[in-house]
Amino acid sequence: MSYANDRICFDADSHLMPKPDFLEKHADPGIREALRIDGGESGGAKFKQWFDRIIDGVEARRADPEQTAALEHNVIASAKGWAAHGAVYPDERSRTLDLLGFKRQLVFSTFAGQHLASSDPKVVYGGTRAHSRAMAEFCSDDERLLGVTMIPLSEPKLAQIELEVAIELGNSAIHIPSDAPGGNTNGFSPAHADLDPFWARMEEAQIPIMLHIGGGRLLPRAYHNNGRPRPNDWLGGGENLRGKDFPAVHHSPENFLNALILDGVFDRHPNLQCGVIE
Numbered sequence: 001m002s003y004a005n006d007r008i009c010f011d012a013d014s015h016l017m018p019k020p021d022f023l024e025k026h027a028d029p030g031i032r033e034a035l036r037i038d039g040g041e042s043g044g045a046k047f048k049q050w051f052d053r054i055i056d057g058v059e060a061r062r063a064d065p066e067q068t069a070a071l072e073h074n075v076i077a078s079a080k081g082w083a084a085h086g087a088v089y090p091d092e093r094s095r096t097l098d099l100l101g102f103k104r105q106l107v108f109s110t111f112a113g114q115h116l117a118s119s120d121p122k123v124v125y126g127g128t129r130a131h132s133r134a135m136a137e138f139c140s141d142d143e144r145l146l147g148v149t150m151i152p153l154s155e156p157k158l159a160q161i162e163l164e165v166a167i168e169l170g171n172s173a174i175h176i177p178s179d180a181p182g183g184n185t186n187g188f189s190p191a192h193a194d195l196d197p198f199w200a201r202m203e204e205a206q207i208p209i210m211l212h213i214g215g216g217r218l219l220p221r222a223y224h225n226n227g228r229p230r231p232n233d234w235l236g237g238g239e240n241l242r243g244k245d246f247p248a249v250h251h252s253p254e255n256f257l258n259a260l261i262l263d264g265v266f267d268r269h270p271n272l273q274c275g276v277i278e
Contacts, residue, residue, distance in 0.1 A: 002101025191263030216252025
């Protein structure tokens with residue numbers, strides 16, 4: 001019996017966990033090195049060793065039927081992160097869906113958006129294309145898997161090009177950073193006239209906008225500096241969300257949607273769809 005049993009379940013927020021070359025191997029020549037998931041300037045060799053150990057552990061577990069069976073016994077309550085059943089390899093994700101009994105599943109990436117922080121449009125949009133290819137490949141062999149790619153809006157013409165690429169590749173939704181495109185100082189509204197062709201194409205293709213936690217600014221870190229040990233996150237682990245974050249997490253997507261609504265984007269494109277996740 002599956003987790004869903006006889007219920008019809010659609011999963012709106014699943015994630016894959018990328019290998020270090022997730023973007024790099026799907027990138028065009030010339031920017032591959034810039035897209036390797038390497039932990040940034042503070043990462044270096046220690047980060048690589050840590051990542052290699054994680055992936056080695058996943059592959060060793062996959063080769064061990066007993067360990068894999070233990071995960072399959074209770075997919076929901078068993079290991080998380082890279083160690084979770086179906087987190088890294090698409091063939092195993094399909095098995096995960098069999099066990100859960102879900103009809104469809106939106107699939108987001110995790111820790112694969114470092115290119116968005118670059119000041120070089122070639123890296124930003126080259127990474128965007130690599131990400132679209134990687135997500136499409138992960139979801140290509142199972143119609144239940146609906147890939148969600150990321151497209152920043154800071155360069156409207158380049159965003160339009162990458163939207164066409166994402167659609168042609170078969171991605172099912174577009175995760176858009178919910179901060180003002182280009183930043184607060186020199187940026188512009190997501191309802192800017194230059195982006196109307198982008199929203200029109202999404203409406204035409206019936207591709208929804210996805211706004212997701214982590215796609216915009218959270219509570220400034222300074223508010224966590226209170227001279228005391230920093231608490232674990234609300235789930236008891238060491239991730240990003242702590243109690244003081246929760247009253248602020250809605251601000252960025254709320255500002256984004258306010259702009260689209262009050263500046264008439266949804267009036268001009270009444271069939272444009274949007275999902276706000278987590």
